[in-house]
Amino acid sequence: MHIRIFTTGGTIDKVYFDAKSTYEVGPPNIETILNELSLEFDYTVESLMKKDSLDLTDQDRTFIYEAVAKDPADKVIITHGTDTMVETAKTLAGIQGKTIVLTGALKPALFKITDAVFNIGCAVAAVQTVNPGVYIVMNGRIFPHDKVRKNVRLGKFEAVE
């Protein structure tokens, strides 16, 4: 089995720069996390961009769409910032015949306490088991892309009717 992974940035990849006393988006942590594990599937990781998801433009989303659409893989995981994850998911909804799972983290993967590894585990299992379509996998749930929103106040994703 093969899983194709694209990374776009977001909190999951945030690093802290002492020189500027600020954070920035760093290298994709999903690759580091998966490389530490002993896995019974193949995967390839490609970084499409390194952005806070609030900074993603229509052009960026078109770029993500095209990368996913033209890739031969039928199982795709995308790591993405949480603030506009749902918006990007909607953009990808037109792609047929693929199971596309967007995930990310509410706390950076480089923190001692982070949801990144758990979320990636959920995403890896979900992309193998659910029907083709576009999904958000966060907070331990697999949400169809058109039935989910980020509740910013609670800092979690929740189902909407």
Added chain:
Amino acid sequence: MHIRIFTTGGTIDKVYFDAKSTYEVGPPNIETILNELSLEFDYTVESLMKKDSLDLTDQDRTFIYEAVAKDPADKVIITHGTDTMVETAKTLAGIQGKTIVLTGALKPALFKITDAVFNIGCAVAAVQTVNPGVYIVMNGRIFPHDKVRKNVRLGKFEAVE
């Protein structure tokens, strides 16, 4: 959504006792791991036993069977030692109408580098998405209980025909 979790011991719960310079099975780490996350489902954790899976007896497996069978939940995760995880899974195969996922870890959850959190993420997603039956979720895969073995030499689970 509710997930019922039973713990039985195994490497995932191994702790190190300085006094004896040895490892023993400690409290269930799945509870600590899930409690640190912000989750959109309910769960309850019950420790059935704290054993290295090589030490599990037929009586222990009957005890696990009965706990799972009589529980009203239809989504069940069991954390278990890896050496006899497949054997316990076979014992549970007679239970109807439930999705039962066994998982564990090859490196203790208390280690800096461990597969425990990733495996639990996989198990949480799998138990929501696959049909009723008994599964082993390890190394990033969801194996039907009768199509999997632990490859002790490689230290990983793999599919068998």
Added chain:
Amino acid sequence: MHIRIFTTGGTIDKVYFDAKSTYEVGPPNIETILNELSLEFDYTVESLMKKDSLDLTDQDRTFIYEAVAKDPADKVIITHGTDTMVETAKTLAGIQGKTIVLTGALKPALFKITDAVFNIGCAVAAVQTVNPGVYIVMNGRIFPHDKVRKNVRLGKFEAVE
């Protein structure tokens, strides 16, 4: 033996707020770190302020000075942001009869990879062993307060003549 600990903020206590996609100064991590250890000395921790050290004012430094000067302890550790740690140390130089050690971190204590715990270890040993005076303990060295600077480009403290 008793060590008195004051905290003022800085990178060591930086947390990440998803809601704002930014870092802020959180609760003092030195207390959490020491509480996880089994120690053969007593300590008390008091948070004087929670500030990035670039934001410290003369008034803040007077406040720190007075807290240290009036405290009966003769062994004092202060956690502090690195950018103006040397400046605060100079302010405290007038205090007689106490060993005062300033430390902090270049990477937040909540990160998986951080210098916080190592630096606190150095500070705890230094405050017990060096003569009264004011010291910066960073990067594995014990610098007299008037013989050290932060090399911002290299991201480390170094001796000056």
Added chain:
Amino acid sequence: MHIRIFTTGGTIDKVYFDAKSTYEVGPPNIETILNELSLEFDYTVESLMKKDSLDLTDQDRTFIYEAVAKDPADKVIITHGTDTMVETAKTLAGIQGKTIVLTGALKPALFKITDAVFNIGCAVAAVQTVNPGVYIVMNGRIFPHDKVRKNVRLGKFEAVE
């Protein structure tokens, strides 16, 4: 400044082997820990042996003695199992003109919660600041080698008169 580091094994270097469901002494963690830090001193690490300290023989202690005695460095840190750390320290007491610090850990360095990094920080500061002699640096204290014992029941080192 240069610090010479010798490693001998002990809990600080314990790893877990799934294949045997047991722990063994692995590679020296002090090197990994120091390499992750940005330090203002030089150090070299040499592994003398990889043993649980209960298994150290008189011959092993002679070997350690000779390695330390013939080394030109005047600042020496030795990582060592805790159970016979005091015994080895006594053996080294005849070496003149060097500050020799023995340290280790009560919980393996590879655990999420460990005293290894803190202890190494204490040892690095102590070896720079105390007079020549042989010391045990554990539990946040610097003990002269002839005024300390391990309290096995409490799992910590404590001063003796």
